[in-house]
Amino acid sequence: MKKHSGMRPQDIVILLDIITMAQRPWMMKDIAYNTGISASEVSxxxxxxxxxxxxxxxxxxxxxxxLVEFLKYGLPYVFPQEPGAITRGIPTAYSAPPLNELILSGDKLVWPYPKGKERGQAIEPLYSTVAEKVQNNPKLYELLALVDALRVGxxxxxxxxxxxxxxxxxxxxTIN
Structure with missing residues (x-):
């Protein structure tokens, strides 16, 4: 068995993707497809x-x-993030659902993504494929945006x- 060398950002993405599947059966290839992370890395x-x-x-x-305890109390220290330069991308943190309905702000935070429709300060996502993969997965998108609010809010x-x-x-x- 390999030595545990600490959590990596993609671990959070993978755990959140499993949560979006609720009680449905899944295989590692499903998570790999949903997240853009290889099956061996999922394992x-x-x-x-x-x-x-x-x-x-x-x-x-x-x-x-x-997981909730780790996200609330550990994640901001383990995977911190600060808003960067203005760029085109996909809204995250308080700029994305559901927080954008609860918090009104003129500032926008985005994951850099060339096909994104919003402009705002860049927030590096937990994993490089996140911005593309959430396009077809609103549940994962909301969870990751909420996680970013913990990282930068x-x-x-x-x-x-x-x-x-x-x-x-x-x-x-769950989302309908």
Whole structure:
């Protein structure tokens, strides 16, 4: 068994993608397709997440409470982000659903993406394929945008993002 060398940003993307599948059966190739992360890296990621206590490999299930706690209290320290230069991209954090309905702001935060329709300050996504892959996955998009609010937001944005993540992860929230 490999030594645990710490979590990587793509581990969060993979765990959130599993959550979007709710109770449906899935295979690693499904996650690889949904996230743009290779199947071998998905396997490595799930091993890291198991060792970190965020994933139960025997039940093929994300440990929701542990993940929420890590996202709220660990993620901003482990994978911090600061807004960068103005660029074209896809809205994230408080500029994306659902927080954009709760927070009115003239500033926009975006994941850099040449086909994006918005302009705003760049936020580097947790994984390079995120901006493209969320185009067809609104559940994953919302979860990742909420996670970005934890990475870059102020106290109010972090509090709202935490509540929304808890609803989606712990209460079994789904989009129609």
């Amino acid at each position: 490595e990621s799930l091993n890291r997440s198991t060792k970190a206590g965020l994933y139960d490999k025997y039940k093929s299930k994300v440990r929701g409470q542990a 102020r106290a109010r944005e972090k509090e709202l993002a935490s509540k929304e993540l808890e609803k989606r992860i712990l209460d079994g929230w």
